[in-house]
Amino acid sequence: MYKDIAYYSTIYGIGTFTISSVSQNIVPPKLVLSYSSISNDQIFTTKGSYKYNSSFTFKFDLISFKEFVPLQLFYQLKGYDVGWKSNESGELSYTNLPNGNYDLLVYVQNS
Numbered sequence: 001m002y003k004d005i006a007y008y009s010t011i012y013g014i015g016t017f018t019i020s021s022v023s024q025n026i027v028p029p030k031l032v033l034s035y036s037s038i039s040n041d042q043i044f045t046t047k048g049s050y051k052y053n054s055s056f057t058f059k060f061d062l063i064s065f066k067e068f069v070p071l072q073l074f075y076q077l078k079g080y081d082v083g084w085k086s087n088e089s090g091e092l093s094y095t096n097l098p099n100g101n102y103d104l105l106v107y108v109q110n111s
Helices: none
Strands: 005-011 013-018 031-038 056-063 072-078 083-085 090-096 104-108
Touching: 031 104, 056 104, 072 090
Parallel strands: none
Antiparallel strands: 005 013, 031 056, 056 090, 072 083, 072 104
């Protein structure tokens, strides 16, 4: 971004647009899993079997292409959480989960 012009790259070349011409927030935020660990050992797999009473930590990067727009991470551990939870930090921790199968659902939302 330079002054009021944003540059972007595609397989067809470089493009630009004027930021002030974008009146609505039409670009959805991005969600990237940047870190995950099980019992303080970093892991990189999204599926697996882990021993009982393990603790899990996930860190997501919440990326917005609009300035000063608050982002909210919504998450639910299916099979454990009753409903959706949210936070702005992008960090999740679960400790001493009962034995079972779980799916972690996440999405990010801006204004």
